[in-house]
Amino acid sequence: MQYTKKDLGSYQLHLIKTDKYKTITIKVMFRRRIKKEEVTIRNILTSLLVQSTKKYDTKRKMNIEAQELYSSSIAFDNTRLGNYINTTISLNVLNDKYTEKGNFNKALEFLNEVLFNPDVEDGKFKEKNVDIIKTREKTELQGLKENLGAYTAVRSLESFDKNSPVSIRMIGYLEDLDSIDGKSLYDYYLDMINKDNVEISVIGDIDESEIVKEIKKYFKLRILKKQSTNISLPLKKHRARRLFAKETVDANQTNVNMICTVDKLTDYERKYVLPLYNVILGGGPDSKLFKIVREKNSLCYFISSRYKALDNILVIRTGINRKNYSKTLKLTEKVMNMMKKGKFENEDLKTAKEFFETSYDQIEENPNAVINMYLAMEYLGLDDIDTRRKMTNKVTKNEIIKVAKKIHMDTVFTLEGDKDEEKDI
Template identity: 30%
Template structure:
C-alpha cells in the first residue's frame, strides 16, 4: 500500500491523504511553501502566529479557544520550519475522530482551520496592530534566546558560514533588524501575496471517508490564485575546500561543529547507505564517535552526527574542553577516515541497523511524526513507505557504506570558544 495519496484540488493546492484507522485522533496540516528569501523570511515567520490570534468570526484568542473547546478539545498549532531551501509555514489541527464522539466534528474542525488561515481579522487594510506588535516582540525574544543554547547556536553558525552563498544559510526564524520595518499593513499585504502564490499542501492523516474529505476540502479551499512563486531545487553536489572558523564568547565549554557535504540526493535509494554511515559514525551510544572519542579518550561531554537530508549535508557536533580542540578534531577526523577505509565491524553494522529500524518503527506510534515523515517524502516526490525504508536499511552492507563515504567532503569546521585573555 502506498504511504499517501496526492490529489490536486486547485492551482498549486494539493490534498495528501494518509489513511490510518488505528488512531483516535485525526490531524489536518496545511503547509504553505516559500523559497528561503532574505527579503521576506521575517514577515513569513510572523504570519502564522498573527493569524492564530484573531479571525473575522472569532475576533480574539479567547473566542478561538472557546470554539476549539466546543469542538471536543480540538487544538491548533502553528510553526515555521526550514525544509531544504524552503521556508514552510504550517497550521495543524488535532481533533478526535468522529467515530469516537457523540456528534461529528471533523468538518467543523476543518472549517475552523480554514477560518484561521483565510479569514484573519483586519482593520483599515491591515492586521490588528496589537496582535502584530505582540508577535513581533515574541519573535524578537525567541531570536535573541537562540544564543542561550550554545550547541544549537554553533550548528546554526556553521550552516551560516558553510552555505553563505546559498539560500540554506538564511534563518527560517527571520532577523531582528527586519522587525522595525514591518507593520500591520505591510504584513497583511504580504500575507495576501503568499496566500495567492504559495504552493499549498493540505495533509490529512487518520480515519476518514476518502470521497467525503475530497469534496469537503475542494469546497473549503476553492479561492482565487495567481502565478505560483518558484522554488528552486537545492544545490546538493559540491567538492569544497575546508575552511576553519573560530568565534569567541564568554563560555567555559567549547562547541565544535564539522559541516560536511555528502553529495547525496535524498531521492536516491543510496541515501539509506548514507543514513547508515551517519548511524555507525555518530548516532547513539553504539557509535564510533561516542565509544572512541567520548568514552575511550574522554574528550567530549557530548558528540553526535546528524543529516540534513534535503540539502545533503552532515554535521558532527561535540561539546569539548576548549584546550582539547586540536586533539578532538584529530580523533574525529580519524573516525571519518576509518569509516571511508571500511574499518567497520559487523557488530557496528548490526547495532546501527537496529537503531535506525527502531526509530522508523516508532513513527507508527505518533501520528504527528507519521505525517511529517510522509510530507518530507512528498517534497522530493517520493512515496516510500516506512516499511520500504526499513527494507532498504536492512540490505545495507559495509561496502555500501564505504562507497557513499568516498563522496563525503569536509566543508567547514566551526569552533565556539572562550574569550582569550589578550
C-alpha cells in the first residue's frame, strides 16, 4: 500500500495505490465550520446532487447510468466532526480489469457530472426536484420520534448543552424546511464549492500520473482561502449538580442516555488512554457495564459507552424497564467508581489493547477505513498505525485510573416508555 499526497492548490489529493481490492473508491470531502442553520439546507443540497444532473435529469436516469457502469455507486453523507460539518460524496467502481477498458474513466466523468453539473435552470435548482427532496426530508424529520434510540440521543445532547455544536441535529430541522427553495439551494451550492475546504482521496489499483491528470481535468475548483478552526470543541466543566431530564412516550422500553464530561486531558490521554478506558467500561460484551448491568443484574439487553474525542464527552446508553431506572443508574455509577478506584484487572487492560490491535490490523481490509485513517492523520493529528500500536501498548493501569477520575456523569436523559409492563416481571 503506497500513499502519496499532492497539494493541487485548491485542494489536496490523497492517493493510495494497492492491488488489495477489486474496486476503486474516490471520496470527495467538503468541510466547513458547522452552523445549526445550515444543516437542513446542506442535507437537501446533497440529496439533490444525487437526485439528478443536467445530463441525467431524473433520478431514474442517474440510477440507470450507475448500473450501466457495472453497478457503480455514488453515496453521500453529512456528518459532524467536532466544530466541522463534513460532506462526503463517494464513488465506488469495479476496476477495469473486472469490467471493460474505459469504465473507470466513465465513472469519473459521472462523478464529475454529479458534483459540477447540477440540474439547475436560471440560477435555481428545479422546484420539482426540490419539492421531492423536501417531502422526503419532512417525513424523515417527522419520523425522528419513532426511532426511540435516535430521539433519545438527540434530546440527551440538547439537554446537555443546547448552545454547543454537540447538540446540533444532523438530521436537520423541520422549521428550516419552508424557507429553502431552488434559489437558496443553488446559492448555497456555489458557496460550498467555492469556499469549503476540499479533500479528494482515491484508493485502488491506480496509475498515479494518469489519475492526477484525470482529477485535474475534472476537479477545477478555485478555492482561494482555506478556513481553519479548531476541530475539537472547547472543554466543558461538569455541572455542580447533575442534570436530570425526562420525557414520556407511548412505548414498552425506557431509553436512558448519560452524558459525561471529560476534564482536560493530555494529547496522549486523549488518543490512547481514554479510548482504552472506554473499551473496558462499555466497549462491548466483555465490558464492565455489560457484565454487571446486563449479565449479573438482568436489567437490560444493551448497554454501551462511546467516547467522542472531538466533543470531549463520553456517552453511556441503555434500554430498560422504567421501574429499574434508579437501580440501573446506581449500578452504572458504581461501575464508573470501580474504574476510578482501580477495581479492574491488568488482564482487562490487556484485552482492551488487543481490541485495538485487531482494529489496526483490519483497517487495510476496508478502503474507506484506509482513506479515513490518512485523513485523520492529516486533520485530527492522529498518529500512524505503527506509532498507535506502540503507544496503545504502553498504557498502564495507573494511567487509566487517572483518566477515570477525569470523567463525570453530567446529564441523564430518560425517554420513559409508559406502556404497562405487568407481563414483564
